Amino acid sequence: MLINSNEQLLVLLDNVLREPQNFWNEFYDQTFKKIPFFVNKPDENLVSYFENKIIQPREVLELGCGPGRNAIYLAKQGCSVVGVDISDKALQWAQKRVDEANVNVDLMCANIFELDLQEESFDFIYDSGCFHHIAPHRRVTYIELVHKLLKPNGYFALCSFEEHGAYGGSAISDEEVYIKRSLAGGLGYTKNQLREIFQSLEAIEIRKMIAMSDEDEYFGLEGFLVGLFKKID
Known part of the structure; x- marks a missing residue:
């Protein structure tokens, strides 16, 4: 392929590094496994934003919604929710949970960088576990996506691997990602x-x-960082 645009370069690097759709379909096809993220509980930080009335959104987008545990919680709070994931297996599981919970969630199978959504149409964008699978060359695109889709004074929050966490969190440099051709999980x-990466947001x-126990009604694990940011225009 003859590269003659920045977008073509980004797509080329995507193909070198990105975990393919088949990888995530196989991952989410293992519903019988005791993978912590498979529980049907919302993230403790997400719940705290609502219980402490820090955010009161109406229109919500979840990037990398997986089997829908956070999307369902958001819908139960009265939000209109769009959940996006690249794995159709994850979304099949999510739809089953959504139906069982008797809530409405608009589920979309898509690459987040190929979304065709109206600009500034969401009060809140949430990401639980997607960002740490974004390669360095896509960080700027990711931040541009958040700014594009968030309304003025809207909120963005994420839950991401901390360095050397128990469940992931490689500390390799950006340069090593391309030398090794891997995000190392x-x-x-x-x-x-995180503060530096999202410095364009407050x-x-x-x-x-x-960390939460199995008996708790919310999800939380050691080795993760959570952040809440606001778009200021």
Whole structure:
């Protein structure tokens, strides 16, 4: 392929590094496995934003919604929710959960960088586990996507691997990603790195995720960082 645009270069690098759709379909086809992220509970930080009335959104987009545990919680809070994931297996599972919960969630199978959604149409964008699978060359595109789709004064939040976390969080440099042609299972970040990456947004909170037990009604694991940011225009 003769590269003659930045977008063609990005797509080429995507194909070198991105975990393909088949990988995620196989991952989400293992519903019998005791993978922590498979529980049907919302993230503890997401719940805290609502219970503390930090956010009160109506229109919500979840990037990398997986089997829908957070999307369902958001719908139960009265939000109009769009959940996007690249894995149709994950979305089949999510739709089953959505039906069982008797809520409405608009589920879309798509690459987040190929979304065709109206600009500034969401009060809140949430990402639980997608960002740490984004390669360095796509960070700017990711931030541009958030800015494009968020309404003025809207909120963005994420839950991401911390460096050297128990479930992932590679500390390899951006340069090593391309030398090794791998994200090493997912990139880990520090609080300062997240603050720097999302410096175009106002940081409301960046902290460690609170670990929860199997008996708790919310999801939380050690080795993750959570952040809440606001778009200021």
